[in-house]
Amino acid sequence: MLKDCEVAAVLPAKDIARARDFYQNVLGLDEPQVMDNENLMYRCGNGTGFLLYQTDNAGTAKNTQMGWLTDNLEAEMEELRGRGLTFEEYDFPGLKTENGIATNAVGKGAWFTDPEGNIFSIYQNL
Numbered sequence: 001m002l003k004d005c006e007v008a009a010v011l012p013a014k015d016i017a018r019a020r021d022f023y024q025n026v027l028g029l030d031e032p033q034v035m036d037n038e039n040l041m042y043r044c045g046n047g048t049g050f051l052l053y054q055t056d057n058a059g060t061a062k063n064t065q066m067g068w069l070t071d072n073l074e075a076e077m078e079e080l081r082g083r084g085l086t087f088e089e090y091d092f093p094g095l096k097t098e099n100g101i102a103t104n105a106v107g108k109g110a111w112f113t114d115p116e117g118n119i120f121s122i123y124q125n126l
Helices: 016-026 073-082
Strands: 008-013 033-036 039-043 049-054 064-069 107-113 119-125
Touching (some): 008 016, 073 119
Parallel strands (some): 008 049, 064 119
Antiparallel strands (some): 107 119
């Protein structure tokens, strides 16, 4: 049954080499499993992961495509900013960030994009 299966996101990249450099050197992820020249599998915590595949469709989604849960949002942001990452600032109904962080009744989050145009979040439950 699907409810018992591991889940993995599937993310597009126009330039797989540029994306690989970003995920390793900016986000600090481990070396991916190389499936072939156009497909990389990254592993994260608790058996989760995502497939990065090469396609010209990258960067067309205007929504958050994947997110990480953390126990310390500010520490994660500080480390990533130290590696050159810039967090998005939003100001529209239902979502306003201050210094890159939006807070609601259940937690706080921050968003950033990769060089391929994919939108990611980091979220901390309160």
